[in-house]
């Protein structure tokens with residue numbers, strides 16, 4: 052186990068250090084979230100939107116910030132021509148899980164930031180069932196990280212990288228998005244935890260299915 | 276002792292055939308040369324040997340004391356140098372080597388890295404970012420990256436590209452030293468390089484006799 | 486040849502029978518069909534709309550099948566089959582969406598109302614659209630084949646989630662008397678026969694175009710190979 056973990060963490064550290072030095076993703080993402088939330092605030096102009104809309108908007112922000120940040124991990128290797136270097140020094144599995152870990156951490160940071168900002172600024176967005184909301188955020192984040200990592204690996208090999216990313220991700224992410232929007236609404240309505248359990252089960256199953264299939268298919272994407 | 280065997284290797288990209296019928300066997304203490312004109316497939320063959328791309332058909336085996344190695348772990352046994360291999364620009368020379376060994380899951384020995392950097396004449400620049408390196412300096416650093424994990428096989432595609440005469444004599448030293456215990460594969464068109472090889476694969480001849 | 490004649494006959498039967506056989510309250514004769522409450526003559530679309538949706542699903546599954554086969558064998562033929570199935574599936578998917586929307590306009594008053602089946606076909610459209618966008622943005626033939634196969638597998642794996650999630654999120658407007666959750670079909674033998682012939686004939690049309698396209702593409706591939714030799 053340790054034998055597999057060390058290279059994965061080493062690869063993660065490499066990306067992490069590189070991100071700290073260049074701040075390619077993080078700065079842009081923070082600005083993206085701030086701009087999006089201000090546009091929404093201008094648009095609703097102190098009205099109080101219903102719960103469905105509030106839940107939907109939060110996840111739209113999270114979806115698009117993921118779409119503008121998660122692709123970098125693979126695209127940057129492709130642009131710097133270091134894909135072959137990784138081929139030579141490590142296995143595809145290490146690359147996949149290293150990148151997944153990096154995307155997950157990046158997404159956790161950016162989702163915490165957007166959620167806090169959203170709760171502070173959005174009128175009427177008060178969480179009445181924090182337990183449902185926290186589990187929703189956790190499961191939504193890991194599911195989103197898992198899907199966006201494998202799609203990022205695919206689009207890194209194409210010509211139209213950036214534009215293609217949301218196009219390919221959306222149909223795959225739709226079941227997850229429908230579920231998280233639904234449970235966020237439950238959290239706003241103050242429902243009992245039991246009511247959200249079936250949805251959480253679907254989200255866990257989603258994460259397992261996507262991660263396992265990515266693990267099995269990554270070899271094909273990675274090998275030229 | 277590592278032995279490399281290739282049996283009937285063929286490669287085509289889509290419908291374009293690059294080469295077929297490649298057969299060789301390479302024992303340690305030997306140097307194999309691969310030559311052929313531009314576009315004949317030298318780099319392609321070398322990449323297949325390194326497991327970076329897969330052959331269309333045929334078989335490639337790494338045999339370590341009579342056991343065929345699993346394809347996923349052959350990269351522990353070779354060091355690779357080529358002009359199209361890139362190191363990480365946003366890290367220093369030293370960091371690059373340390374980072375690569377960590378990802379390879381081997382112990383980062385600062386002394387050893389410094390020795391190798393010393394050997395290729397980069398020790399004064401070890402803390403500079405690779406993006407500030409000249410192309411010849413980058414080429415020298417690639418030798419450090421290729422040698423750090425003590426591989427049995429050295430795969431060199433255009434070993435002397437971008438190097439000055441001092442650099443070339445350093446790599447000749449490295450090759451000769453490596454030959455004492457391991458094996459070397461050189462893809463080149465340089466006559467001097469070809470002379471030190473024990474056997475040669477000429478891709479032009481192979482593709483002409485298809 | 487026989488195949489084409491059979492197809493012709495099959496399609497003629499469903500067009501004539503599907504459009505002209507009378508619909509009555511209580512069918513007495515073999516040629517009469519039961520009235521579907523609330524739908525009237527509009528129910529006749531079942532003979533044309535359902536088969537297109539059916540074919541688009543079949544095409545998706547066969548595209549997936551050939552995609553997996555390509556990844557295993559790396560034989561180019563399988564990629565050609567996979568992408569051809571997908572392109573036909575896309576065409577039938579558009580047809581199903583259009584016929585469905587037209588019908589929805591006359592029955593429910595709007596072209597689109599996010600009922601589970603409409604949503605499902607919409608998602609299938611999105612997946613097909615993404616699949617072809619991906620294909621068009623990769624030049625290297627091998628990479629194109631591999632990546633699109635991988636993508637369609639991942640997309641295929643998310644489909645079961647929709648089947649589970651959809652009914653719990655939106656309620657259905659689809660005509661229950663004909664197509665209902667218990668998969669009971671309220672049709673008399675005449676209607677059922679025409680319906681089944683229709684499914685068969687549409688699948689036949691799909692297979693026919695599929696085989697033709699494969700033959701053409703194979704010829705092109707061989708021609709290219711010869712040029713390079």
Ligand SMILES: Nc1ncnc2c1ncn2[C@@H]1O[C@H](COP(=O)(O)OP(=O)(O)OP(=O)(O)O)[C@@H](O)[C@H]1O
Pocket residue numbers: 288293311312313314315316317318319320625
């Ligand atoms: N990814 C690829 N897709 C399609 N064709 C390729 C690809 N890589 C290489 N080729 C083709 O394969 C042939 C051999 O290329 P390769 O780079 O191996 O040549 P080489 O012998 O190393 O040439 P040079 O002496 O210039 O380094 C060339 O015709 C090239 O166009």
Ligand SMILES: [Mg+2]
Pocket residue numbers: 317318319432
């Ligand atoms: Mg070359």
